[in-house]
Amino acid sequence: MSSKVITVTSGKGGVGKTTVSANLAAALALLDYKVAAIDADIGLRNLDVVMGLENRIVYDLVDVVEGRCRLRQAMIKDKRMPNLHLIPAAQTRDKMAVNPSDMIVVCDQLREIVDFVIVDSPAGIERGFQNAIAPADTVLIVTNPEVSAVRDADRIIGMLEAEEKGPGKLVINRLKPTMVERGDMLSINDILEILAIELIGVIPEDETILISTNRGTPIALEDTNNNIAGQAFRNLALRVDGHDIPFLDLQTKNSFIDRLRSWVNGR
Amino acid sequence: MVHTPTNIRIRGVRDGLLVTLGEGQFEHLCYELESELQQKNHFFRGSRIILETGHRQLALSKLRSLAQLIENQGLSLWAVLTHDTTTKNAARDLGLATRLPGSNTDLDGNQLSPSPTTTTASPDPPPDTPLFRQETLRSGRSIYHEGSVTIIGDVNPGAEIIAGGHIVVWGRLRGVVHAGAFGDETAVVCALELLPPQIRIADQIAIAPPPPEQPQPEIAFIRGNQIVVEGWSQHRSNRTRRDQ
Numbered sequence: 066m067s068s069k070v071i072t073v074t075s076g077k078g079g080v081g082k083t084t085v086s087a088n089l090a091a092a093l094a095l096l097d098y099k100v101a102a103i104d105a106d107i108g109l110r111n112l113d114v115v116m117g118l119e120n121r122i123v124y125d126l127v128d129v130v131e132g133r134c135r136l137r138q139a140m141i142k143d144k145r146m147p148n149l150h151l152i153p154a155a156q157t158r159d160k161m162a163v164n165p166s167d168m169i170v171v172c173d174q175l176r177e178i179v180d181f182v183i184v185d186s187p188a189g190i191e192r193g194f195q196n197a198i199a200p201a202d203t204v205l206i207v208t209n210p211e212v213s214a215v216r217d218a219d220r221i222i223g224m225l226e227a228e229e230k231g232p233g234k235l236v237i238n239r240l241k242p243t244m245v246e247r248g249d250m251l252s253i254n255d256i257l258e259i260l261a262i263e264l265i266g267v268i269p270e271d272e273t274i275l276i277s278t279n280r281g282t283p284i285a286l287e288d289t290n291n292n293i294a295g296q297a298f299r300n301l302a303l304r305v306d307g308h309d310i311p312f313l314d315l316q317t318k319n320s321f322i323d324r325l326r327s328w329v330n331g332r
Numbered sequence: 333m334v335h336t337p338t339n340i341r342i343r344g345v346r347d348g349l350l351v352t353l354g355e356g357q358f359e360h361l362c363y364e365l366e367s368e369l370q371q372k373n374h375f376f377r378g379s380r381i382i383l384e385t386g387h388r389q390l391a392l393s394k395l396r397s398l399a400q401l402i403e404n405q406g407l408s409l410w411a412v413l414t415h416d417t418t419t420k421n422a423a424r425d426l427g428l429a430t431r432l433p434g435s436n437t438d439l440d441g442n443q444l445s446p447s448p449t450t451t452t453a454s455p456d457p458p459p460d461t462p463l464f465r466q467e468t469l470r471s472g473r474s475i476y477h478e479g480s481v482t483i484i485g486d487v488n489p490g491a492e493i494i495a496g497g498h499i500v501v502w503g504r505l506r507g508v509v510h511a512g513a514f515g516d517e518t519a520v521v522c523a524l525e526l527l528p529p530q531i532r533i534a535d536q537i538a539i540a541p542p543p544p545e546q547p548q549p550e551i552a553f554i555r556g557n558q559i560v561v562e563g564w565s566q567h568r569s570n571r572t573r574r575d576q
Contacts, residue, residue, distance in 0.1 A: 216471045216490045223470035227418075227425055229391045259488055259506075261468065 068176035071183050071305065072105075072201035073236075076217030078188030080209045081238040084278055085268070085301075086185035087115040089205075091283035092302030094149035098180040101140060101150045103171070105197040106187035107162055110154035117281020118143065118151050127155035130167045136174050145286060150179070160192040165199030172200035181305075190224060198225065203305075204233035205265065210240050210251040215259055222262060236266040236301065242315045266301035269293060269315050340364045342372075348380040348410070353388060362401060369405040382411040385419055392422040399426060417465070424474075462497070469493070469507060478514075489529075495519070508532075517554045526550035526561060533559055 073086045083106075090102040103126060104112035113119045124139040129152070136152075143149035152171075155162065168184070175182045186197030198204055204225055208218040218235070225233050237256060244250035257264060268274075271294040277284040285298035293313060300310045339354035339361060353361050369376060381402050390398070399409045412423035412430055423430050463477040464484075471490030475481060480497030491507035493499055498520050499511045505523035510532035512519025517534040525547045531538050533552065538559035544550070549564035562570070 212489075216488075219471035219488050219490065223472055224425070226470075227392045227421055229393070258504075259486075261486075 068180050068182065069202045070172045070176070070200045071181060071203045071205060072186055072197050073183065073205045073207060074186035074194060074197055074221060074233075075188065075207040075214070076190060076194075076221040077208075077214045080207050080214050081268070082188070082207050083111045083115050083185055084274060085205070085207050085236055085238060085266075085298075086183050087112060087278075088283045088285040088295075088298035089302055089305065090149060090151075090181070090183045091116075091143075091146070092285040092299045093181050093183075093305065094143070094146045095285065095299065096302060096306060097148065098306075099148045099150075099178065100181045100183065101152060101175050101179045102183045102185065103152045103175075104154040104185050105163075105168070105193060106185060107154045107193065108156065108159045109187065110156050112185045113141075113151060113153045114281060115278050116143065116151055116283065118153075119281070122153050125153045125155040126171070127158050127162045129171060130163050136171065136178075140178075145282075160187065160196065163196050164192075165195050168196050169200045190220065194221075194224075198228065198230055201230060204230055205236050205305075206233045206260075206262070207236045207238050208256065208260075209238055210245070210253075210256060212251070215251065215256055219260055222260060232262045234263045234265040235260060236268065237264070238268045239270040240267055240315065241270045264312075265304050266297065267312055267315065268297045268301070269313075338364055338368065340368050342368060342376075344379075345382065348382050349376060349407070350382045350384060352384040353386065358390075358394060362398065365398075366401055366405070369402070369407065373405060376405075376407060380408050380410045382413060383409060385412060385414045385416065387415045388419065389416045390414075390419040390422060392425055395419065395422045395426060399428075417467075421473075463495075468503070480519075487523075487528075498522075520551055520553040522549065522551040522564065524549050526552060531559055531561070 073082050073089070075082050086102055090100045094100045102112060102116070104110050107127065113122060118141050121141045124134040126139065128134045129136050129139045139152050140150040141153065143151065172182050184197050184201065187193035206218050206221055208214045222232050225231060237253060241250055245252045253264070253267060273292065274284050274294050277287065284292065284295045287295050297313055300313065303310045339356045341352040341354065343350055351365065383398065395412070402409045410429060412419065412428050414420050414423065414430070420430050462480040462482060463475070464482045466484040468485040469475065469483065469487045469491040471488055473491045475493045478496040480499070481493050481495040482500045484502045486503040487493065487501055487505045487507040489506045492509070493507065494510045494513050496514050497512065497516065499509050501523035503523070504525040504527060506527045508530055509521050509528055511521045512534040515534050519533055521531055521533065527543050528540050531540055531552045533554050536554055536559050541561055544563065550561050551564055551567050552559055552561045
């Protein structure tokens with residue numbers, strides 16, 4: 066298999082790029098692929114914390130680009146899986162420390178070593194974003210079911226088209242089925258109607274994600290029976306790997322009263 | 333040594349240096365442009381460059397590398413004249429002008445009438461030539477045109493269209509539109525689904541009324557000093573009645 070570089074971006078901040086990156090990387094590693102995750106958010110690094118590897122950082126992406134270390138030295142091996150690696154961002158520098166062609170060089174080197182490179186993009190549409198998408202074969206756009214996040218995703222898709230990086234594929238994060246049912250949240254269809262790109266993942270809002278993020282263990286690795294968020298991330302990884310996996314049924318079971326109410330409303 | 337004819341033409345115009353890219357591979361052109369600029373550097377120094385790219389399609393990355401190349405020679409790129417939509421959009425994304433001030437090219441680089449600064453082989457359409465696009469305008473896109481604008485596709489929230497004439501959207505219109513932007517009160521806005529946050533026609537601004545329960549084509553126009561919105565079928569029957 067030829068290696069793939071996948072960039073996770075969003076435009077808006079706080080929609081879950083880093084969470085999706087960490088879990089996608091971990092879930093692909095669970096499928097026995099060699100995976101390297103790159104934190105492209107130089108100056109505001111987070112991916113190391115979410116992956117629980119903060120205390121192992123010696124060298125970072127900027128050290129590689131500026132030739133202070135070899136690529137291998139900056140690849141932190143995950144404590145749970147030997148086939149999962151992290152290249153952290155420098156915390157004391159800014160986005161200008163790296164340029165898009167540096168990212169292409171680093172990712173081309175990584176293609177020799179791993180099957181998947183996951184690039185965690187910073188928020189915004191400036192240099193950091195340009196760096197993150199430059200090496201990408203596929204771009205995943207993360208959005209939330211909320212008007213402002215969808216509008217930013219739309220802008221990002223337009224920019225990707227201008228850069229000839231294709232429209233990208235959509236990950237909807239933090240979906241609350243109960244709110245959608247009440248009509249208080251954009252539905253998957255509402256979002257797809259505006260963005261009109263391929264949907265590749267739907268992640269439900271789930272407090273276990275926050276807990277696992279704080280603990281530094283991607284939820285995708287927690288394989289308990291009723292862990293629906295972990296399953297959603299593993300399904301995302303399978304779809305990225307080219308499998309045709311149906312989307313999870315996130316709708317809550319309608320109670321009798323709910324059904325009666327919707328019947329009365331004529332829906 | 334055989335001297336290959338150059339595919340780059342450089343001449344001075346009122347607004348700066350007009351560089352016309354001819355035929356040939358992009359990389360070759362870059363190389364030729366670089367050596368041309370280098371050779372005549374003492375002559376060109378400090379000039380601003382207007383790049384004429386004709387029908388050539390240049391993605392953002394290519395245009396950016398051209399801008400960089402020009403900058404490396406101590407010059408600055410400030411405008412791109414093109415007939416290609418991708419190139420035009422890329423130029424706008426880089427913050428470059430796509431027409432010359434005071435010239436007779438419209439914002440889209442279309443030649444409107446012969447001008448002393450630029451000459452192109454294209455025919456000369458009248459100034460209010462309509463602009464036609466078949467694409468979805470995503471957030472952040474802006475179309476400014478002196479004539480009427482027709483879009484086949486959606487206009488998403490955060491996109492805008494400013495037109496001297498009418499605006500017709502064969503799709504869902506959710507961005508901001510301004511028809512008759514130079515004061516034409518007869519201009520109309522119509523869309524299959526007219527859902528903009530605001531409608532502007534000539535000097536009037538209106539907050540769009542709530543959408544009809546069933547989506548239907550609608551038209552917005554000025555009647556008695558205010559903007560009104562009517563369903564298309566209603567508008568048509570009203571008009572027929574008036575005509576009789």
